[in-house]
Amino acid sequence: MDDLPDNLLCHILSNLSTKEAALTSVLSKRWRYLFALVPNLYFESFSSQHPDHTSFIDFVDRVLRLRGKDRVNKFSLKCGDGFEDEDVYPWISNVLRHGVSDLSLHVSSSLVYWLPSKVFVSKTLFRLMIGPEDGPKVKLRNACLPRLKTLSLDSVVFVEGEVGFAKLLCGCPVLEELSLCNLEWDYWGSCYVASKILKRLTLCCAHCDDNPKSVSFDTPNVVYLKYSDNIAQKYPKLNFDSLVEASIDIRLTNDQKSNVRYVSDDDEEREMVGNATELVMGICNVKTLYLSYDTLETLNFRCEAMPVFNYLNHLTIESNPEVGWESLPELLKNCPNLETLVFQGLIHKATSSPSLTHCPVKFLKILKFGEACDDDDHVDMAMEMEMINHFLQKMLNLEQLIVYYNTLIEDDLVEVSSQLQMLPVVASSKCKIQVISDSLGLSITLPISL
Template sequence: TISNSVDEMMIPPMTKRTRHCNEENEDKFSDLPDCVLIHILSFLNTKNAVGTCILSTRWKHLWKRIPTLTLHCSDFSTLRSFDKFVSSILSLRDDSIVLHSLDFDRNGSVESRLLKKVANYVFSHNVKLRRLGIDVKGDICHILPCISSCQTLTSLKLSVSPKGRYNYEKTLFPKSLNLPMLTYLHLGNFAFCAGGDGPIEPFSAFNRLNGLVIDNCTVKDTQILCISSETLVSLTMRNHSFDFYRIELSAPSLCTFAFIGTPYQMLCGRHLNAIKQVNIDAEMLANYTEPPMILLSWLIDLANIKSLTVSASTLQVLSLIPDFLKDKLSFLRSLKSLKVKLKPLAYGLSMTLKTDKLEKALKAGSELSSPIPDGIVDFLLQNSPSTDVDIADCSRFDDSFDQLPPISSSLFPQFLQPSSQEHVMDDLHQRIQQLKKVVLLTKQYLHLAKEEITRERDELLALKGHMMRLSKTLDALEQQMHMAMNLWQ
């Protein structure tokens, strides 16, 4: 039966020691009413919540009455076991219990049958649904009706990618999404499409929006994305694409801006000076020979910020701007707090920096410079010398940059994504030239690294693996070019 299949997946064999421990601990919970126990279980992911049914007969069916469902494939060893678990949970859960929250996250292309089952369950249990999260590779038409019907939603996290292992297209964002109670919106892998000649304004209908996250999204048929909201307080962006477009901010209440990735989008608007807190974790792709000047323009335009949190990689990108430290800029005059966080560099920026600095170090007979470029902190504080400075040595970011899930620093899928340009041949030629620069850069670093006696052998082996991937990616692009030429003829 379905019930037995869930038990087999979730309930490990109970040893004598386990029984003994359960008997000792049972009295600690025996006086608590069911509503309290269910409230405690609602903070667990659904897999762990179901697992509590081994504690005693009283706990056997408590999980069926939990008002939250957190279904993440990362909690399972295989996608097949995850799909089976999800289907069983939706069948066995007590239908009389109101659903307050559902979070469904599955890697890889999801079967339409399972996606429809999740969507139909949301549609039939949406009377008091407050939070909804769906992160899948599938057809948005299966889930859009259920989202539109959730008029009580206050939080929506939606990431929908087209099916296919090598499909890097974006899903078109729906234009008629009416969610009157929504205060938090997190969108991933969407393309905002213009309906006419004017700019795109996809968020103007959300009259209560307080927090917005735009995660690897782009624009289509225009170069302007307008973020218009009277209530928006926090804006977070992550970008690892080649797309350049302008973001016009019309958000008088906006006070916090966070960015992760490669800064290639211009910020403009009369409300930039209202932003008081900025968090930036910038990178630079290895195929770009020049650092993005947009990063510097952000710091200049965000004139009234009081708190700035940056990663060491952000400072490294700034340091690559020619003669950057020689300029005297009228910026950051109101700064009260500067926090620098150290973390491992992404592959693209690491290759650029290592080649440049290792070559200089070998010539000068000196060691590599520190993670924070010399003089750059003082440069940022030139107009606010009394600013409090905090340098945190950490392997990953904590509160300031945890608003988004981790992302791979691999640049290879970016090269192989379908061309969005009208002139496909020109686009493919440009990508091939860019990738050849990466290959030359990596080869140069490998040659230099062999001359440095302190270079670890494991790093050289890892870089040789990168070279193999670079070569395969270059071969794939050249095959695309060859096929395109044949079609053109």
């Protein structure tokens, strides 16, 4: 190792945490300060109550001091409650001043209540990640991140609401990947994401009791969308011309759920805001789609018309015992080129089984089989077997059925396989059936007798 040049040794040490790299300083005089010269710095201390709290601050100060004016490639800081702003701010300022390109700040609002605005004014940042829960607040004086390609904000609060967010987007002219998680609507009631460059977009809003007034996306080059939020009152603009894959989780508020689930015929229903039709129409050119059980419930009650998904070939449906499948038959009927259908669980609120006679699906996957069942109660599993029987009877084009049953007992896997083999009718002569347990590392392929 001593024969290797310093730059190669630094590259090797950069794969360790800075604390681990510092342990090499005892090897020899040559190694004494080498750890401080690595281009990637990783610091982690989650509690100020830890006995090493003071030494952690001293350690970070020392490493940055030893580096002098050397450029920092990546700086990752993870620290929890009890640290003071005056401890952290100089570290952030130091690495920004020395041209950091990848900055990751895992800090809470109790540590940094106001995030330094200089974080959003950098000519060198290529990737910026800030979080996690109860993240810091941001009030932007200016935003200028001309090289930023990836931005991930978790629980970060924009006190200027949509104005501050729009200012940030304008300051990121080459941004390709944007992730906003646990976004709260406290400071803004509307959201408008506009970018001609953006390719991947995640917008996940925290659970609350309000519906956003308006949500718009003018993102013609986005190929991947993950969207989770209460249903908006309206979706004025939806530009997803290049969308390939989408994960949609639109929810009713708790009051709305109570209203639609438990209202009787004699009750007067309160007016419900939002219409999912606009949103679904906006993503109808997608090829791969994931729908949560909350989305199914929202479509059940807040979708006036189901569009045709001409390009959809892979659909995943999440099930829940409290949510029915009323919207599923219309959805499947409007997917003329669907090849792969995945169910994350089969237990759902009792509704009529979806009509599948003309369903073009070739590959059917059942995930989480048996997970909703109690050890002493096989009612739910019998319902799941009944659903599978329905699929096999009605899907004329089915070529493969895979059931994922993550049991730890091999006999249970064999029993489910035997039950599947005893099903009376399989509509497609091409259909092959597999039962897989990843936990056991076993797979059983059934010889189906028609």
